[in-house]
Amino acid sequence: xxxxxxxxxxxxxxxxxxxxxxxxxxxxxxxxxxxxxxxxxxxxxxxxxxxxxxxxxxxxxxxxxxxxxxxxxxxxxxxxxxxxxxxxxxxxxxxxxxxxxxxxxxxxxxxxxxxxxxxxxxxxxxxxxxxxxxxxxxxxxxxxxxxxxxxxxxxxxxxxxxxxxxxxxxxxxxxxxxxxxxxxxxxxxxxxxxxxxxxxxxxxxxxxxxxxxxxxxxxxxxxxxxxxxxxxxxxxxxxxxxxxxxxxxxxxxxxxxxxxxxxxxxxxxxxxxxxxxxxxxxxxxxxxxxxxxxxxxxxxxxxx
Ligand code: DON
Numbered sequence: 669x670x671x672x673x674x675x676x677x678x679x680x681x682x683x684x685x686x687x688x689x690x691x692x693x694x695x696x697x698x699x700x701x702x703x704x705x706x707x708x709x710x711x712x713x714x715x716x717x718x719x720x721x722x723x724x725x726x727x728x729x730x731x732x733x734x735x736x737x738x739x740x741x742x743x744x745x746x747x748x749x750x751x752x753x754x755x756x757x758x759x760x761x762x763x764x765x766x767x768x769x770x771x772x773x774x775x776x777x778x779x780x781x782x783x784x785x786x787x788x789x790x791x792x793x794x795x796x797x798x799x800x801x802x803x804x805x806x807x808x809x810x811x812x813x814x815x816x817x818x819x820x821x822x823x824x825x826x827x828x829x830x831x832x833x834x835x836x837x838x839x840x841x842x843x844x845x846x847x848x849x850x851x852x853x854x855x856x857x858x859x860x861x862x863x864x865x866x867x868x869x870x871x872x873x874x875x876x877x878x879x880x881x882x883x884x885x886x887x888x889x890x891x892x893x894x895x896x897x898x899x900x901x902x903x904x905x906x907x908x909x910x911x912x913x914x915x916x917x918x919x920x921x922x923x924x925x926x927x928x929x930x931x932x933x934x935x936x937x938x939x940x941x942x943x944x945x946x947x948x949x950x951x952x953x954x955x956x957x958x959x960x961x962x963x964x965x966x967x968x969x970x971x972x
Contacts, residue, residue: 671710671718671938674966678708678959679720689946689954692926697824698728701928701945708959709866710940711874715883719867726863727943728821730925731762733859734784735898736806736872741778741787742894744794752790752844753783755901762908762951763831765838773842777905779923782835785845788856789836792847798855806862809872811884815864822861829853860925869931869941876902876921877933899935903971910950917961919970930956934971 684704693699707722741749758767758776767776775783791798799817807813825832836852839845845852864872874883876899880890890898902921907914914922922932928945930953940963944955964970 669967671712671967674963675708675710675718675720677966678962679706681962682706682955682958684944684946684955686958687944687946687954689948691928691945692947692951694828695821695825695926696828697818697821698927698945701727703946705928706944706955707866708940708942709870710938710963711870711883712938713874713878713883713936717867717870722943723866723941725943726865726868727929727945728818728860728925728927729862729864729869729929730860730927731779731784732869732923732925732927732929732931733802733862734779734787735876735902735923735931736802736809737784737787737791737859738778738901739875739890739894739898740795740802740805741790742898743890745790749790753778753786755897755905757904757911759909763835765831765835768835768838768842773839773844775839777901779901779905780908781832782839785832785836785852785856786839788852788859789845789847792851792855799858802855802859802862806864806872809875809882809889810864810868811871812868815862815868817858818861818863821863822857825857825860826853829857832856864929866929866941866943869929870939873931873933873939873941877935877937877939879936899933902933907952908950910948910952914952914957917957919964919972920960921971922960924952924956926951928953928956930960932960934969937969
């Protein structure tokens with residue numbers, strides 16, 4: 669498969685001018701990002717890799733970080749985790765509060781904000797320094813020790829993060845939050861502010877395409893069963909109320925973030941990340957989704 673040729677064709681076909689979407693502005697710092705940015709990076713299971721555009725420029729990974737924190741929480745709690753958060757698609761926007769009321773404060777899945785905040789609570793309970801340990805985990809997956817939080821983004825989100833504060837407070841009232849509100853949202857805003865490039869995201873997500881092992885050393889990080897479950901959750905819940913559409917158009921497990929990044933994996937084949945900050949109405953990158961649709965169409969392969 670000539671992946672570089674396919675990526676070049678995608679780059680030629682799609683331009684930011686075709687996207688009607690808007691850069692996220694509810695986190696003020698994200699509104700400053702250049703809407704013309706567009707990059708893509710694909711890593712194969714033989715470590716060859718291919719790219720175009722702004723694939724090595726770091727951006728705010730936002731909700732993509734929820735896959736890393738879920739992985740850490742699964743390592744810590746095993747199957748007990750599922751008493752705190754469910755594994756069903758929500759069909760609602762990522763920051764919705766409504767289902768919590770009639771579902772006793774148990775979020776539908778770990779990728780909507782309420783679910784990710786419960787995961788943050790679990791990491792705050794079980795780790796001495798969760799911010800440092802998350803950083804160490806992501807640095808290990810990429811082999812890059814310069815990956816860091818963007819404190820301007822974290823502080824910016826804190827200043828406008830009323831919905832996330834509301835979600836934690838509400839779940840605490842319903843008994844599904846164990847710690848004080850502040851350390852949980854502080855960790856959550858930091859995890860969302862992680863700055864990574866498409867290249868680094870594709871490297872990190874090879875873990876999920878490679879049955880839980882690091883590509884370079886074959887070191888086992890998570891079990892095959894946990895990898896299967898994380899990939900299943902990305903498939904069914906990775907794009908919130910657009911998870912069906914992403915499965916329909918692209919046909920790969922993946923995760924999006926309001927920074928405009930999307931990562932997807934093809935188990936045992938490749939991991940791919942794309943970045944364009946222009947978001948559709950569901951908060952997912954418009955060009956990113958289009959680029960991945962072209963990828964599975966032009967290669968002729970998806971998981972289905
Ligand atoms: O909590 C928030 O609203 C953001 N930090 C993350 C949301 C997000 O990335 C949704 N994904 N498309």
